[in-house]
Amino acid sequence: MYNQKVVDYFMNPRNSGRIEDASAIGEVGNPVCGDVMKIYLKINPQSEVIEDIKFETFGCAAAIATSSMITELAKGKTLANALKITNKDVADELGGLPAVKLHCSLLAQEGIQAAAADYYMKRDGKLPAGLSFPESSMSNGGAEEERFVSEDSRAAD
Amino acid sequence: MTAREVYLDNSATTRTDPRVLEAMAPYFSEKYGNPNSLHKYGREARAAVDTARAQTAALINAEPADVVFTGAGSEADNLAVKGAAWALREKGKGAHIITSAIEHHAALSSVKWLGKMGFEYTILPVDGRGMVSPDALEAAIRPDTTLVTIMFANNEIGTIQPIKKLGEVCRRHGVMFHTDAVQAAGHIKIDVKELPVDMLTMAAHKMYGPKGIGALYVRRGIKLIPTLHGGGQEFGLRSGTENVPAIVGFGKAAEIAKARLDAGADKKLAAMRDYFIEGVLSKIPETRLTGAAGDDRLPFHTSFVVKYIEGEGMLLLLDAAGIYASSGSACTSGSLEPSYVLLATGLDHATAHGSLRLTMSHETTKEDIDYVLEKFPPIVEKLRAMSPFYNKK
Amino acid sequence: MTAREVYLDNSATTRTDPRVLEAMAPYFSEKYGNPNSLHKYGREARAAVDTARAQTAALINAEPADVVFTGAGSEADNLAVKGAAWALREKGKGAHIITSAIEHHAALSSVKWLGKMGFEYTILPVDGRGMVSPDALEAAIRPDTTLVTIMFANNEIGTIQPIKKLGEVCRRHGVMFHTDAVQAAGHIKIDVKELPVDMLTMAAHKMYGPKGIGALYVRRGIKLIPTLHGGGQEFGLRSGTENVPAIVGFGKAAEIAKARLDAGADKKLAAMRDYFIEGVLSKIPETRLTGAAGDDRLPFHTSFVVKYIEGEGMLLLLDAAGIYASSGSACTSGSLEPSYVLLATGLDHATAHGSLRLTMSHETTKEDIDYVLEKFPPIVEKLRAMSPFYNKK
Numbered sequence: 001m002y003n004q005k006v007v008d009y010f011m012n013p014r015n016s017g018r019i020e021d022a023s024a025i026g027e028v029g030n031p032v033c034g035d036v037m038k039i040y041l042k043i044n045p046q047s048e049v050i051e052d053i054k055f056e057t058f059g060c061a062a063a064i065a066t067s068s069m070i071t072e073l074a075k076g077k078t079l080a081n082a083l084k085i086t087n088k089d090v091a092d093e094l095g096g097l098p099a100v101k102l103h104c105s106l107l108a109q110e111g112i113q114a115a116a117a118d119y120y121m122k123r124d125g126k127l128p129a130g131l132s133f134p135e136s137s138m139s140n141g142g143a144e145e146e147r148f149v150s151e152d153s154r155a156a157d
Numbered sequence: 158m159t160a161r162e163v164y165l166d167n168s169a170t171t172r173t174d175p176r177v178l179e180a181m182a183p184y185f186s187e188k189y190g191n192p193n194s195l196h197k198y199g200r201e202a203r204a205a206v207d208t209a210r211a212q213t214a215a216l217i218n219a220e221p222a223d224v225v226f227t228g229a230g231s232e233a234d235n236l237a238v239k240g241a242a243w244a245l246r247e248k249g250k251g252a253h254i255i256t257s258a259i260e261h262h263a264a265l266s267s268v269k270w271l272g273k274m275g276f277e278y279t280i281l282p283v284d285g286r287g288m289v290s291p292d293a294l295e296a297a298i299r300p301d302t303t304l305v306t307i308m309f310a311n312n313e314i315g316t317i318q319p320i321k322k323l324g325e326v327c328r329r330h331g332v333m334f335h336t337d338a339v340q341a342a343g344h345i346k347i348d349v350k351e352l353p354v355d356m357l358t359m360a361a362h363k364m365y366g367p368k369g370i371g372a373l374y375v376r377r378g379i380k381l382i383p384t385l386h387g388g389g390q391e392f393g394l395r396s397g398t399e400n401v402p403a404i405v406g407f408g409k410a411a412e413i414a415k416a417r418l419d420a421g422a423d424k425k426l427a428a429m430r431d432y433f434i435e436g437v438l439s440k441i442p443e444t445r446l447t448g449a450a451g452d453d454r455l456p457f458h459t460s461f462v463v464k465y466i467e468g469e470g471m472l473l474l475l476d477a478a479g480i481y482a483s484s485g486s487a488c489t490s491g492s493l494e495p496s497y498v499l500l501a502t503g504l505d506h507a508t509a510h511g512s513l514r515l516t517m518s519h520e521t522t523k524e525d526i527d528y529v530l531e532k533f534p535p536i537v538e539k540l541r542a543m544s545p546f547y548n549k550k
Numbered sequence: 551m552t553a554r555e556v557y558l559d560n561s562a563t564t565r566t567d568p569r570v571l572e573a574m575a576p577y578f579s580e581k582y583g584n585p586n587s588l589h590k591y592g593r594e595a596r597a598a599v600d601t602a603r604a605q606t607a608a609l610i611n612a613e614p615a616d617v618v619f620t621g622a623g624s625e626a627d628n629l630a631v632k633g634a635a636w637a638l639r640e641k642g643k644g645a646h647i648i649t650s651a652i653e654h655h656a657a658l659s660s661v662k663w664l665g666k667m668g669f670e671y672t673i674l675p676v677d678g679r680g681m682v683s684p685d686a687l688e689a690a691i692r693p694d695t696t697l698v699t700i701m702f703a704n705n706e707i708g709t710i711q712p713i714k715k716l717g718e719v720c721r722r723h724g725v726m727f728h729t730d731a732v733q734a735a736g737h738i739k740i741d742v743k744e745l746p747v748d749m750l751t752m753a754a755h756k757m758y759g760p761k762g763i764g765a766l767y768v769r770r771g772i773k774l775i776p777t778l779h780g781g782g783q784e785f786g787l788r789s790g791t792e793n794v795p796a797i798v799g800f801g802k803a804a805e806i807a808k809a810r811l812d813a814g815a816d817k818k819l820a821a822m823r824d825y826f827i828e829g830v831l832s833k834i835p836e837t838r839l840t841g842a843a844g845d846d847r848l849p850f851h852t853s854f855v856v857k858y859i860e861g862e863g864m865l866l867l868l869d870a871a872g873i874y875a876s877s878g879s880a881c882t883s884g885s886l887e888p889s890y891v892l893l894a895t896g897l898d899h900a901t902a903h904g905s906l907r908l909t910m911s912h913e914t915t916k917e918d919i920d921y922v923l924e925k926f927p928p929i930v931e932k933l934r935a936m937s938p939f940y941n942k943k
């Protein structure tokens with residue numbers, strides 16, 4: 001189901017855990033499955049570079065692997081650049097996810113967004129003008145081509 | 158010297174090719190996972206099912222994702238006929254179905270059951286060779302016709318229908334077309350990219366694969382209402398834990414059949430068939446072939462009516478001689494009616510009683526046929542000697 | 551040293567017992583006849599089916615003629631539920647069905663499909679242990695209730711229902727009672743002469759038999775409308791060429807299971823189960839058993855919810871350690887909803903996400919269990935360390 005890289009990022013998660021003196025924390029829930037991700041950022045106040053980043057995720061293996069991957073991608077980037085990372089970038093970087101698991105990568109993208117929002121709200125009490133959050137690129141992700149009248153399916157019983 | 162045994166009931170079921178059994182074997186007690194499980198055993202079962210689906214699809218030049226495995230050929234017929242009829246009625250497209258008089262019970266009884274559920278249906282007649290006429294089909298199509306189901310080739314008389322023409326009529330009228338290819342698949346070339354068919358039924362055990370596994374080809378975009386509800390396996394169309402070993406066996410059987418067809422083995426078998434038919438007709442007077450001849454007939458299939466006698470007697474005497482055949486006679490069925498297929502071709506009751514079907518496999522040899530040609534005539538003689546109808550010379 | 555492999559997904563499917571495979575083997579390529587053929591090959595296939603039917607019936611103390619083979623456990627559920635509901639409605643007895651919230655999809659989806667066909671139904675709740683209350687059943691029965699279907703034992707949480715009491719309620723009200731015993735048959739004693747059940751579903755692949763074969767016990771005198779139409783095999787209730795090797799395998803598996811039950815092997819397994827459960831609960835904090843305990847639980851079945859983490863992660867890490875388990879978590883299913891069974895027992899969504907099922911076989915050893923008890927706790931620790939909900943000490 002999952003490719004080797006996804007399995008590796010799940011089995012050996014990068015940057016999991018907390019930052020006790022984080023500059024910002026983002027927490028998001030996945031509306032599709034109810035899973036939750038928390039992102040901790042340590043941000044250099046001058047350069048706005050993400051110096052440290054950690055995650056905690058309650059979710060499936062894909063959620064953990066994508067969390068893991070986005071922390072790697074974001075680390076060392078400025079906050080503005082980190083915000084350009086889309087869930088598709090994360091999935092691509094992992095070599096792809098199964099269609100039914102594309103929604104899981106949303107947690108990662110939105111986790112960074114929520115943390116950034118927390119950072120700016122704490123600092124300025126508002127979001128900076130012109131800051132744009134990428135639109136999710138999975139509008140029909142996961143939706144299998146609907147061809148049969150199908151019941152909901154379950155795992156092996 | 159052991160007596161010769163000649164199995165000539167390959168339309169009923171075939172011997173599982175040992176290579177097929179070999180492919181299946183590991184999936185019972187070694188790789189026994191449920192394909193829906195996430196762990197290693199599940200993944201290896203899933204991979205095996207995927208491979209088999211691709212092999213089975215390749216036999217008829219279909220895409221793997223358009224092949225649904227079922228628990229029998231009959232089940233695939235039920236799914237196609239009922240599933241499409243319900244789905245199209247639900248969409249408000251109508252509730253009239255067309256079929257033929259010589260369909261297998263699986264299709265015919267499904268249509269009749271739908272009749273009880275408020276559907277209407279028309280049963281098309283066949284000619285003396287068992288052929289459905291495309292013109293008759295066209296004439297029978299009504300504005301509320303949604304589905305036509307006509308078999309690819311008949312099990313009792315071996316007749317191959319003009320599927321392309323029949324399908325074209327359906328296409329022209331925007332009617333869905335299902336064909337039961339249980340007897341045809343693996344035995345003659347079928348290409349769903351060229352044929353205007355929407356659904357096509359196959360069964361592994363009629364092509365040297367295992368029993369208990371069928372398949373339905375469903376053209377992309379067609380929606381069916383499942384007949385078996387549950388866990389949603391097989392794209393939601395056939396619930397129930399996948400029968401992994403049997404599916405693997407189907408795949409292997411399809412692969413072997415495709416290689417054989419590509420090598421033209423069906424042509425060779427057809428030549429032996431004609432030698433066989435010729436031998437029977439010349440050695441046994443007042444006997445005729447039932448069904449069509451030549452290219453309009455399944456290459457492994459022979460069937461006859463032998464006048465003045467009854468099928469069961471022939472079967473039992475042939476059995477005693479190590480020749481295993483079948484009959485559409487009344488006495489061999491629970492119903493006590495002779496085969497409706499033979500009656501539909503215009504045979505009278507008494508003649509239909511004397512039916513005999515001898516269906517070969519790729520293992521049948523010329524020596525086997527010669528053995529039958531030696532044993533069969535005296536058996537007929539013996540039975541005719543007891544018949545009140547037979548005018549002894 | 552090869553790493554240990556521990557298959558603990560026996561509720562999903564079991565390894566075919568090599569003795570079962572051995573019994574099946576001749577029916578593929580040697581005795582490959584169709585049981586409906588009159589000749590020698592057909593007769594030997596028929597004899598094999600008869601023997602297997604007797605063996606399968608004996609497992610539940612039924613008469614052979616009361617057991618119908620189907621292509622899957624799911625199919626037997628569909629046949630029982632739809633077949634009885636249609637037949638009773640046709641007789642004018644009513645069109646109300648009662649079932650429970652934790653049925654397998656095969657029964658539940660059949661009931662819901664009937665709902666679309668004009669039937670009414672009531673879904674009974676279960677308590678925290680997954681039990682259906684006989685009083686609640688009695689209260690739900692209406693004058694037009696014709697059929698109750700409640701499973702013998704649940705696949706996800708192992709709970710065994712009070713079938714005798716539930717059946718007595720049905721008897722008292724003259725309502726037909728079907729039970730899905732797919733998880734129970736072969737694992738605990740079942741005697742249809744003592745139990746007030748009218749129909750009972752089994753599946754060979756859950757009891758060391760082959761996949762692709764189910765069976766429905768139908769008490770004498772009960773009329774069902776078939777769900778699969780065709781040649782009229784299996785007493786007219788399940789058309790399609792009989793899957794002889796699989797039927798033979800079912801018979802053999804039933805025979806072995808009966809001998810095992812007679813020897814009390816289920817008791818031994820239950821003791822190991824309790825050792826296993828005890829070990830998991832004591833080694834992993836904030837974990838609880840789902841379903842019932844003791845005699846109200848399947849002897850081979852354990853299932854847990856592990857707080858703060860999600861099932862799929864556990865499955866994959868266990869898989870890497872050679873431990874093969876399953877989960878009712880949303881993420882492991884296509885539906886993205888956690889198991890409706892777990893929710894029905896009162897668990898909240900987040901807790902249900904952390905479900906894990908470990909189901910043993912008769913081949914599972916104490917060393918296997920100890921291995922799991924060694925590997926499992928650090929896996930939970932590792933995942934909890936990543937969880938936003940877990941409050942590290």
Ligand SMILES: Cc1ncc(COP(=O)(O)O)c(C=O)c1O
Pocket residue numbers: 156157396397398399561622623624625627654656701703704705730731732733753755764
């Ligand atoms: C309780 C129960 N009923 C029915 C079934 C369906 O059996 P099968 O998948 O063999 O059709 C299963 C297993 O999947 C089950 O656990």
Ligand SMILES: Cc1ncc(COP(=O)(O)O)c(C=O)c1O
Pocket residue numbers: 168229230231232234261263308310311312337338339340360362371789790791792
């Ligand atoms: C033309 C045809 N259709 C359908 C079937 C049904 O196949 P099965 O018996 O495998 O269900 C058969 C054989 O019995 C057949 O010959």
Ligand code: FES
Pocket residue numbers: 030033034035059060061062063101103104107880881
């Ligand atoms: S994040 Fe919930 S299923 Fe993957």
Ligand code: FES
Pocket residue numbers: 487488493
């Ligand atoms: S005399 Fe026996 S079936 Fe006709």
